[in-house]
Amino acid sequence: MAKRDEPDNGSGSKRSTVTIHDVARHAGVSSMTVSRVMNGGKYVSKEMQRKVNASIEALSYSPNLTARSLKSDVRIGALYTNPSSSNLGAFLMGAFRQSGSSGCQFIIEPGVTEEEALEGLERLIEAGIGGIILPPPLCDSAEMLARVAAAGVLPLSFATAIPRENISAIVVDDYKGAFDMTRHLIAAGHRAIGFIQGDPHHSPSQRREQGFRAALAGAGIRITPEWIAPGLFTYKSGLDAAQQLLGISPRPTAIFASNDDMAAAVSAVAQGMGLSVPRDLSIAGFDDAPVASTVWPELTTIRQPIADMAATAVAMLAEQVRQARSGGEAKASHVREMLTLVERNSTGPAPETHR
Numbered sequence: 001m002a003k004r005d006e007p008d009n010g011s012g013s014k015r016s017t018v019t020i021h022d023v024a025r026h027a028g029v030s031s032m033t034v035s036r037v038m039n040g041g042k043y044v045s046k047e048m049q050r051k052v053n054a055s056i057e058a059l060s061y062s063p064n065l066t067a068r069s070l071k072s073d074v075r076i077g078a079l080y081t082n083p084s085s086s087n088l089g090a091f092l093m094g095a096f097r098q099s100g101s102s103g104c105q106f107i108i109e110p111g112v113t114e115e116e117a118l119e120g121l122e123r124l125i126e127a128g129i130g131g132i133i134l135p136p137p138l139c140d141s142a143e144m145l146a147r148v149a150a151a152g153v154l155p156l157s158f159a160t161a162i163p164r165e166n167i168s169a170i171v172v173d174d175y176k177g178a179f180d181m182t183r184h185l186i187a188a189g190h191r192a193i194g195f196i197q198g199d200p201h202h203s204p205s206q207r208r209e210q211g212f213r214a215a216l217a218g219a220g221i222r223i224t225p226e227w228i229a230p231g232l233f234t235y236k237s238g239l240d241a242a243q244q245l246l247g248i249s250p251r252p253t254a255i256f257a258s259n260d261d262m263a264a265a266v267s268a269v270a271q272g273m274g275l276s277v278p279r280d281l282s283i284a285g286f287d288d289a290p291v292a293s294t295v296w297p298e299l300t301t302i303r304q305p306i307a308d309m310a311a312t313a314v315a316m317l318a319e320q321v322r323q324a325r326s327g328g329e330a331k332a333s334h335v336r337e338m339l340t341l342v343e344r345n346s347t348g349p350a351p352e353t354h355r
Contacts, residue, residue, distance in 0.1 A: 077124035094307030131317030178211030189350035194252030238265025278348035297345035
């Protein structure tokens with residue numbers, strides 16, 4: 001362990017070891033930023049990395065490997081409201097991978113209804129979690145957030161569309177993702193575009209529909225109410241929505257579903273009706289979940305890096321829990337992840353008769 005000349009820790013007492021918090025104060029950054037720099041510098045600018053490394057050198061800091069081995073007493077929990085989602089595997093892969101790197105334990109509880117989620121929360125609290133990852137709609141639930149606060153657990157909103165200033169969050173621009181996808185379909189000549197909504201209790205659902213509507217309005221395309229169908233982000237709801245949209249006349253030449261599970265369901269229904277995808281019907285999804293590249297034809301979709309997002313969430317919470325336990329201030333932090341449009345074979349030009 002590196003030594004220093006009895007620095008003052010701010011309370012008047014002296015100590016002889018350099019900690020990651022000393023480096024953070026010296027560099028004028030958060031302890032999380034120092035940790036990120038020491039673990040490869042992801043999400044930290046080159047200038048900030050140089051600043052942190054200069055402080056590490058100035059203080060002759062080196063991590064205490066023995067202390068690191070004791071960090072596994074930090075436990076991070078997560079609640080998941082859609083255990084059948086094809087995104088779950090990527091989420092777990094990223095979270096468990098990062099829990100090993102961060103030296104913490106990661107525990108997950110499913111809960112389809114809010115009541116089940118609250119029961120899951122109680123089990124996680126009993127397991128001694130210090131932080132919890134909450135996906136929509138749980139991150140928007142006043143009762144859930146109140147229970148978490150009462151238990152002294154640090155929350156993190158995962159993929160929320162309405163981040164709160166005092167709660168850490170992983171944020172994506174659902175509005176822009178949906179806007180870009182709709183513009184992509186319009187550019188291919190589609191004017192009769194159907195849309196499958198997401199779960200109305202999830203804040204991303206609202207932003208995705210807003211982006212869809214804005215893109216149509218910007219192109220001067222009238223929104224046809226019967227070409228908008230309800231969905232719940234599940235494959236089953238996608239089947240119901242597809243049967244509704246493909247059973248009307250005239251039917252859409254393209255359908256944009258609010259997630260890939262529902263888009264995959266549309267593809268199954270369309271091909272069961274003898275429609276060729278994308279010759280007769282273009283289909284687009286959102287998320288780039290594993291199902292997007294396992295169905296045929298593969299889905300054009302909006303990619304959000306779920307595994308990386310989960311890893312970032314675990315790293316953020318683990319560091320904040322340690323800050324809080326050491327008497328420091330665990331400040332809320334928002335990380336914005338980039339979305340990209342991935343074009344595959346499920347979309348193509350609109351049929352000539354519909355242009």
